[in-house]
Amino acid sequence: MTEAEFLAIARSNPVNAELERRLRRIDLPQCHLVAGCLFQALWNTRSDRAPG
Numbered sequence: 001m002t003e004a005e006f007l008a009i010a011r012s013n014p015v016n017a018e019l020e021r022r023l024r025r026i027d028l029p030q031c032h033l034v035a036g037c038l039f040q041a042l043w044n045t046r047s048d049r050a051p052g
Helices: 003-012 013-028 036-046
Strands: none
Touching: 003 013, 003 036, 013 036
């Protein structure tokens, strides 16, 4: 899996996409989505469930 594919899966979760949108807007330095947000979207996608 490429980095681009991983990011697309993470962003396919509507909650992750909204969090990313809001975090960009407030422009906090060193602010990241981590662990559970990313893993859950990937796991759901790999097990044929909705990303969210």
